[in-house]
Amino acid sequence: MNQVNTAIQKTSYTRRIVMPAAVVLVVMALSFIVYGSAWRIDSYALHRFVSHLSAVVLFISIGFGPLLVYPVAYFRGAGVGERIYASLIPPIIWLVKELIRVSEFFTFGETMYFIFNPLNIMIFIGAFGLMALSELFCRRSMKKRTGKPEKVITVLPVFAICTAIAGLYIFMIWGGGVHMFYIYMKVYKALFI
Amino acid sequence: MSNDPLSRQDKSVTRRQALKTIGGALAATALASSFPNLLFAGDKRPNIIFILSDDHRWDMLGSMGHPFIQTPHLDRLAEGGVLFSNAFVTTSLCSPSRGSFITGEYAHKHGVKNNITPWNDTNITFLELLKQVGYDTAFIGKWHMPGKLPELRGVDEFITFTVQGGQGRYYNCPLIIDGREVPSRKPYITEDLTDYALDFVSQKRYNPFCLYLSHKAVHHQFLPPPETKGMYKGVDLNLPPESDPWITWSRGSIWYGLLGPMDLHFRMYCEALAALDQQIGRVLDKLDELGITDNTIVIYAGDNGYFWGEHHLVDKRWPYEESIRVPLIVRYPEYTRYPGRKAGQMVLNIDVAPTILDMAGIAVPSGMDGMSIAPILKNPDASWRKAWLYEYFKDYPYQVPEMFAVRTDRHKYIEYQGRKKAELFDILKDPLEMHNLMNTPEGERIQPGLKKMLEHLKKGGQL
Numbered sequence: 001m002n003q004v005n006t007a008i009q010k011t012s013y014t015r016r017i018v019m020p021a022a023v024v025l026v027v028m029a030l031s032f033i034v035y036g037s038a039w040r041i042d043s044y045a046l047h048r049f050v051s052h053l054s055a056v057v058l059f060i061s062i063g064f065g066p067l068l069v070y071p072v073a074y075f076r077g078a079g080v081g082e083r084i085y086a087s088l089i090p091p092i093i094w095l096v097k098e099l100i101r102v103s104e105f106f107t108f109g110e111t112m113y114f115i116f117n118p119l120n121i122m123i124f125i126g127a128f129g130l131m132a133l134s135e136l137f138c139r140r141s142m143k144k145r146t147g148k149p150e151k152v153i154t155v156l157p158v159f160a161i162c163t164a165i166a167g168l169y170i171f172m173i174w175g176g177g178v179h180m181f182y183i184y185m186k187v188y189k190a191l192f193i
Numbered sequence: 194m195s196n197d198p199l200s201r202q203d204k205s206v207t208r209r210q211a212l213k214t215i216g217g218a219l220a221a222t223a224l225a226s227s228f229p230n231l232l233f234a235g236d237k238r239p240n241i242i243f244i245l246s247d248d249h250r251w252d253m254l255g256s257m258g259h260p261f262i263q264t265p266h267l268d269r270l271a272e273g274g275v276l277f278s279n280a281f282v283t284t285s286l287c288s289p290s291r292g293s294f295i296t297g298e299y300a301h302k303h304g305v306k307n308n309i310t311p312w313n314d315t316n317i318t319f320l321e322l323l324k325q326v327g328y329d330t331a332f333i334g335k336w337h338m339p340g341k342l343p344e345l346r347g348v349d350e351f352i353t354f355t356v357q358g359g360q361g362r363y364y365n366c367p368l369i370i371d372g373r374e375v376p377s378r379k380p381y382i383t384e385d386l387t388d389y390a391l392d393f394v395s396q397k398r399y400n401p402f403c404l405y406l407s408h409k410a411v412h413h414q415f416l417p418p419p420e421t422k423g424m425y426k427g428v429d430l431n432l433p434p435e436s437d438p439w440i441t442w443s444r445g446s447i448w449y450g451l452l453g454p455m456d457l458h459f460r461m462y463c464e465a466l467a468a469l470d471q472q473i474g475r476v477l478d479k480l481d482e483l484g485i486t487d488n489t490i491v492i493y494a495g496d497n498g499y500f501w502g503e504h505h506l507v508d509k510r511w512p513y514e515e516s517i518r519v520p521l522i523v524r525y526p527e528y529t530r531y532p533g534r535k536a537g538q539m540v541l542n543i544d545v546a547p548t549i550l551d552m553a554g555i556a557v558p559s560g561m562d563g564m565s566i567a568p569i570l571k572n573p574d575a576s577w578r579k580a581w582l583y584e585y586f587k588d589y590p591y592q593v594p595e596m597f598a599v600r601t602d603r604h605k606y607i608e609y610q611g612r613k614k615a616e617l618f619d620i621l622k623d624p625l626e627m628h629n630l631m632n633t634p635e636g637e638r639i640q641p642g643l644k645k646m647l648e649h650l651k652k653g654g655q656l
Contacts, residue, residue, distance in 0.1 A: 035439070035443065036443075038437065039434075039435045039436075039437065039505055044434055047434070047437065048437055048438075051437035051438070051439055052437070052438070052439070055437070055439035055442065055443070059442065101445075101592070102445070102590075102592055104592075104594065104611040104612050104613075105587060105592050105593065105594055105611060106587070106589060106590075110589055110590075114590060117590060119447060119448075172452075175357075176414065176450065176452065177450065177452070178357055178450065181450070182357065182358050184590075185309075185358070185589075185590075188309075188589060188590070189309060192589070193309060193310075
């Protein structure tokens with residue numbers, strides 16, 4: 001992935017890193033709170049509507065946040081490392097929240113092993129795939145804007161996208177996700193039982 | 194003795210007569226050793242069929258007044274027997290509950306505490322005890338107890354599956370028959386297992402038989418066969434007001450594997466249940482055809498209940514009614530007074546093994562935690578237990594705390610490990626368990642007594 005394009009003016013750390021990640025985090029937090037409270041709405045129809053809306057937004061903010069964070073960071077002058085870092089902030093915070101939640105039920109070791117469950121792995125592999133997709137989009141956009149003959153498609157983003165697609169198949173589609181779950185549990189038994 | 198006319202007769206027997214007598218005695222001995230139950234012709238033991246389904250909760254039955262679910266064959270079974278409308282499992286999870294059904298013991302005793310801790314081969318099953326008195330026995334279907342597949346003592350035919358961690362597959366599920374994997378004979382597992390069950394029941398035999406038919410249905414992934422697929426399309430699912438289609442994704446529920454909206458899964462669940470009911474109908478028809486209905490005990494039960502949005506939950510494990518109550522029907526025409534009735538006594542999964550042994554005329558081992566429910570079949574007003582223990586143990590990676598609870602006719606008191614606070618419900622006033630009485634004046638009055646009961650039950654006491 002190329003470094004920050006010289007045609008883009010580098011903005012402040014807050015504008016290029018904190019703000020894009022914060023937007024996703026705020027959306028995530030709000031949708032989480034709204035979804036968690038929606039069942040208290042007396043009207044069943046309204047309850048279902050609010051549940052649907054907040055759940056879809058929450059799901060998108062967890063799974064597809066990099067599609068917003070990465071391009072915004074790119075066009076605000078963030079370097080490749082910064083773009084990746086900014087894009088990973090929302091899923092990492094979500095993961096930390098989940099770890100705190102599950103620590104109620106599991107030992108410290110089990111809680112740490114929970115990090116490597118297929119869903120979390122999929123979230124992070126998916127995040128890299130979405131970052132790569134965003135990178136290609138941003139390059140193409142910059143190429144159009146500046147007219148410079150830069151390569152849009154390079155090996156690394158294509159590899160990341162392919163890995164994400166393969167991950168999606170292996171973790172979620174292959175046997176409906178059941179096969180990977182049983183592998184994960186086999187390792188769990190070997191480690192903890 | 195010398196004056197006995199028979200003795201005098203003995204003295205006058207010819208050699209030919211003596212040989213005939215000896216030959217006859219030898220033949221009788223050989224016959225008796227082959228068919229021991231013939232020695233006790235007056236003590237004819239009943240055949241036994243125990244059918245266990247998966248995740249079938251208590252109210253999903255036509256005979257329980259469900260608004261749209263049709264279960265004509267289970268209803269027929271209930272009409273000929275007793276439907277226990279207050280039946281519970283002591284642990285609402287597949288493997289521990291299955292362990293409790295087959296041993297008559299709590300999970301903390303038989304050792305299968307969750308879906309991970311292995312089956313202990315020293316456990317005694319009711320099949321083993323039936324075999325000892327001459328029963329032909331078969332275990333057909335879902336074993337799903339963790340650990341290596343056991344060599345079940347006292348089981349003549351052991352047909353099961355191990356794919357998907359022992360959960361099996363709805364379609365084309367390979368079976369393990371006597372230790373060897375064979376492809377399915379029928380594509381849909383409920384029908385395939387029923388075929389094997391009918392083969393076993395139809396065998397010519399002199400001994401009574403016990404069939405343990407353990408279905409995968411209606412466990413997740415709730416796949417119905419083509420003949421029932423879509424039968425509830427367009428039906429108002431009547432889901433609870435606190436539910437929504439995304440519950441399957443929230444609060445760790447995604448681990449239950451219900452990807453997609455809950456409404457869709459519930460509809461499929463109902464359709465898979467209809468298929469299960471049809472297959473149970475085939476078993477009942479076979480008994481009628483063979484003319485053995487009157488001397489065959491048929492017991493149907495579910496291994497645990499299931500949430501469909503109640504308490505904003507899916508799956509089971511939690512100690513609320515939707516999860517811990519199961520359907521339980523017992524039909525034994527020769528034994529039952531007033532068939533077709535409902536019994537309200539609190540009966541448990543651990544009661545099934547002692548009941549089967551009791552009705553087969555076998556002494557119930559003192560180690561079993563359950564009680565025979567046979568007295569309730571004979572007497573609707575039979576006095577019964579006042580309270581019982583519910584227990585749930587950690588089952589990684591599912592996010593449900595360990596817990597113990599006591600359930601009485603009226604109340605439920607639950608203590609959780611971890612951060613979740615204790616709960617107390619008045620089941621009569623609040624059947625949906627929406628109002629926790631802890632920290633209320635009523636709760637403070639009731640809780641000490643229930644806590645005392647809980648501690649007593651945890652120590653192995655009975656109430």
